[in-house]
Amino acid sequence: MSRFQVRKVAVLGAGVMGAQIAAHLVNVKVPVVLFDLPAKEGPKSAIALKAIDNLKKLKPAPLGVAEDAARITPANYEEHLDLLKDCDLVIEAIAERMDWKLDLYHKIAPFVAPHAILASNTSGLSITKLAEALPESIKPRFCGIHFFNPPRYMYLVELIPTPTTEAKYLDQLETFVTTTVGKGVVRAKDTPNFVANRVGIANMLATIHEAEAFGLSYDVVDDLTGKKLGRASSGTFRTADVVGLDTMAHVIKTLQDNLKDDPFYGSYATPKVLAALIEKGALGQKTKAGFFKKEGKAILRLDPATGTYVESGAKADPIVDRILKKPAAERLKLLRESSNPQAQFLWAILRDSFHYVAVHLAEIAESAREVDFAMRWGFGMKQGPFELWQEAGWKQVAEWVKADIDAGKALCSAPLPAWVFDGRDGVHTPEGSWSASKGSYIPRSNLPVYQRQYFPEAVLGSGAVDPLKSGTELFKNDEVRVWTLDGEVVIASITAKLHLISPTVTEGLLKAIEIAEEGYQGLVVWSPDDVFSAGANLEALMPVFMAKGAKGIAPEEKKLQDMMLRFRYAQVPTIAAVRGIALGGGCELAVHCSQRVAAMESYMGLVEVGVGLLPGGGGLTYIARRAAEAAAAAPDSPVLNFLKEGFQAAAMAKVGTSALESRKLGYLLDSDIVVPNKDELLFVAISQAKALAAAGYRPPVAKPFAAAGRTVLATIKATLVGMRDGGFISQHDFHIASLIAEVLCGGDVDAGTPVTEEYLMALERKHFCGLLEHPKTQERIMGMLQTGKPVRN
Structure with missing residues (x-):
């Protein structure tokens, strides 16, 4: 398949x-x-210009770095339609x-x-009807594309073909959206609200109905339907406020x-409470009032009986909490049989969900996989409704749902489809996922772009391999697995909680380098979740500290630093595959x-000051070396110009809130x-490891570099005095x-004094261990270990 080259995109509509x-x-x-209507006053493209400027102010930030807004060209339909001729993709995103x-x-x-x-970003209008307005030459190249809000952070994009697409x-667009835009694509049928919103909004309506039936307040419902149920932490009503009522x-x-x-x-009737809030102009977060309202630091909830806001914060009953921690089969059985109203409510909304997706599967999606992925990626669920049903025991749950339908407890009397009772144990198998419309199991897409995903996200029951049990294992200890997929590149995966670096991890990573140097092309450090490594494991060093004090920590710190230098000077390329927090x-x-x-x-930063320490694993040495190298390449600029940003990042524990911002901070090049x-x-x-090896990779040569010296040190300290005072x-x-x-700065030395990485690491080690003895640092460490939050002292 020829590659779909996207050199430029036009977006029509500069709304949210x-x-x-x-x-x-x-x-x-x-x-x-970015197009919008011509403005009646000022520059004709003022609407688009204002929208671009607002992007720099929004939270959560839609831009990785604010300056990238300059890559967006403002335009209007009166003057700039010719610009469309240079665009390979046109996304229409005007009002519904x-x-x-x-x-x-x-x-x-x-x-x-x-x-x-040409693609329309609509959340539910008929794509086929939209296509009718297009010339015959464009119809084959027209489809629906549904991004979820906010587009940067929401993984789901639905693609909706018409009969003439x-x-x-569609394959070209799916490839672009997957690999370039970085999204998870679900192909949806052209039915109202497609897959995610069709199921998700039906679930929310059911939740509102059942909450009223069981007399539960909005704060309790959100506690029950958030993380405890394996869903987005905002629960149901807070999510509605964020989306906008x-x-x-x-x-x-x-x-x-x-x-x-x-x-x-x-069940699609607009809930009375929702209609009343909209009539009052209480549209949720954007109007600062909806189901919840913030007053100062207090979060109040709506009391629908009085129409006023009252104190919130009520939580799930402890007995329900305990039930929700049970395995799926036991969990659903206990919820269904409990007399507790909260448990009955949870069973009711789960039953409603199972009922709804089974009845509608043939109409809305190619297979059950699309439904489960849509709910995971679009509504923040840990598993989709079909996955939970299958995990809990397909046949038993089906009988329970049928019994409730027959007893008139369900939202409607429609029976479950016949295929539910054909002797199956679920809808997801290694062969594929069940397609109710085709009456067969459908495998995952085999588009070439998916060959780039060694371990794609998979649905329960699909027989997906566990990455940490895959490939050929080369070495393993309690906290590191060293393995290879192809016999050419070594992979080191830290398996400790939060991938914290302990002496055991250090040992495993050093072994990985040794193995890679013996006969492989390179080494990749990668783990299959959203944590690269949350830092050093301070708790693992506690016994040493309690027995020997800071003197006992110094040798362990030296081993950590030596390991960092082994990665830098390894004889094979070492690649950090960073995802999530580092x-x-x-x-x-x-x-x-x-x-x-x-x-x-990816969120990268040196955050040790939060526990009263300084970076002790070579982070400061890295900043100093990079500044010295930059200053040497620009002899007319003082070294402080290159050092101050790195100093501020470390001293203020700045974390890049995207890979792009991490690059600005110097943690990515x-x-x-x-x-x-x-x-x-x-x-x-x-x-990349193979490409570097094929290019004749040689490690950098270790050599001294110029210290900034005591003058720069004095300048920085003077600024700090002002901040303290x-x-x-x-x-x-x-x-x-x-x-x-x-x-x-290299300590009390003259500017330009040659120093080595080992010299600066010795300073790091000295001050790191000294801070460990400081009572204020010990307060910060204990506070973090006990509460997970930094102590300011």
Whole structure:
């Protein structure tokens, strides 16, 4: 298949979704032209200009780094339609009005390039009806594309073909959205609200109905339907507030207007409480009031009986908490049989969900897999409804659901489809997932782009291999597995909790280097979750500290530093495959590798000051060396210019909130690779190790570099004195920051004095161990270990 080259994208509509889709596209280095209506006053493209400017202020940030907003070109439909001719993909994202969309299509059609794909970002309008407004030449290249809000962070994108969409264009778009945009694609049928919103909103309506039936308050429901149920932490009503109650009402109206023959139609009525809130203008988070309202630091909840806001914070009953921790089969049985109203409520919403997806599967999705992925990726569930049903015992749960339908307890009287009772044990098998419309099991897509995903996210029951039990094992201890997939590149996976670096991990990683140097092309450090490493394992060192004090820690710290240098000077390329958090020692490990391959959502930083310490695994040495190298390449610039950002990052525990921001902080280099799709990380990392080896990789030569010296140290300390005396930092913060500055500057030496990495690491070690003896640091460490939160003292 020829590659679909996307040099530029046009986004039509600079509203909330359009602007944020544009933002994420420039995050992945795709230039965008953002269109909107011509402004009545000022510059004709003022609407788009304002939207671009607002992207820099939004939280959570839609842009990886604010300056990338410059990659978005503002435009308007009156002056700039010619710009569409240079765009390979056009995404329409205007308001959810069929007449407006059709009018826009008539306007842009003559300007869409003959090879370009046109896609409508709609949450539920008929894609087939939209296609009717297009010329015959564009119809094969037209489909629906449904991003979820906020587009940067939500993994799901639904693609919806029409009867006239040519398969090759849909394949091209799926490939682009998967590997370049970094999303999980679900192909949906052209039915109202597609897959995720169809099921998700039906679930929310059912939850509101059952909460009223069982007399539960919104805070209790959110506690029950959040993390405890394996769903998004915001629960149900807080999620509605975040989405926007008007948006939710619009999606509900799509169900009401288009699904009058649906057996669940009666459950699609707009809840009275929702209608009342919208009438008052309480639309959720954007109006600062909805089901919940924030007053100062207090979070209040709506009391629907009085229409007023009252104190919130009620939690699930302890007995229900205990039930929710049981295995799936036991959990559902206990919920169903319990007399506790909260347990009965939970069984009711789970039953409603199972009932709904079974009845609608043939209509809305190609297979059960698409439903489960859509609910995971679009609604933050740990597992989809079919997965939970299958895990809990398909046949037994089916009988329970049937019994409730027959007893009139369900939302409607529609029977479960016949295929539910055909003797099956579930809908997901190694062969594929069940397609109710085709009456067979459908395997996963075999598009070439998915060959880049060695261990793609999988549904329960699909027989997916466990990455940490795959390949050929070369070495293993209690906290590290060393293995290879292809016999050419070694993979080291830290298996300790949060992948914390302990002496056992150090031992395992050193063994991995040794094995890689003996006969492999390279070494990749990778783990199959959203933690690269959360740092050093302080708890593992506690027994040593209690027995020998800081003197006992110094040799362990030296081993850690030596390991970092082994990664830097290994005879084979070492690649850090960073996904999620890489903090403290995890960040130090990454920066000492030959190269980093980082997922877009990677959060890197040296955060040791939070526990009253300074980075002691070579992090400060890395910053000092990089600053010296940069200063040597620009002799007319003082070294302080290159050192101060690294100092501030370490002293203030700054964490890059994306791979792009981590690059700005210096923890990723321009030569490092940012991978948009997390499931492609290992493929790219292994490819990079092989490419470096094929190019004749040699490690860098260890050599002295110039210390910044005492003058720069004095300048930094003077700034710190001002911050301390002004009350911006505590005395202990001042003490730690001064020690960080001392390491970075090489101590009390003349500017330009040649120093080595070992010399600076000795300073790190000295001050790290000294801080361990400090009572204020001990308070911070104990506070973090006990509460997980930093202590400010």
